[in-house]
Amino acid sequence: MSGFTRTRQPQPLTRAQAIAILQPIASEEIAAILSQQDVFRLDHDCVNPAGHDAIASCGDVVCPHCAKVFWR
Numbered sequence: 001m002s003g004f005t006r007t008r009q010p011q012p013l014t015r016a017q018a019i020a021i022l023q024p025i026a027s028e029e030i031a032a033i034l035s036q037q038d039v040f041r042l043d044h045d046c047v048n049p050a051g052h053d054a055i056a057s058c059g060d061v062v063c064p065h066c067a068k069v070f071w072r
């Protein structure tokens with residue numbers, strides 16, 4: 001017998017699998033956007049003299065200096 005072994009069709013992702021893939025990408029993108037502009041017109045009340053930074057942490061967008069949460 002020759003040829004190839006037929007395999008199953010790829011299964012669609014479940015909602016949880018899609019979230020696990022997309023959430024890190026989305027939070028990194030949001031952090032990159034927020035680090036470039038002050039979209040929420042936040043007052044500069046940060047311990048960092050240069051103001052808030054935005055980084056992705058555990059799916060949230062937070063300031064690494066004062067732990068302010070910008071996006072959850």
Ligand SMILES: [Zn+2]
Pocket residue numbers: 045046047048051052053063064065066067068
């Ligand atoms: Zn801050």
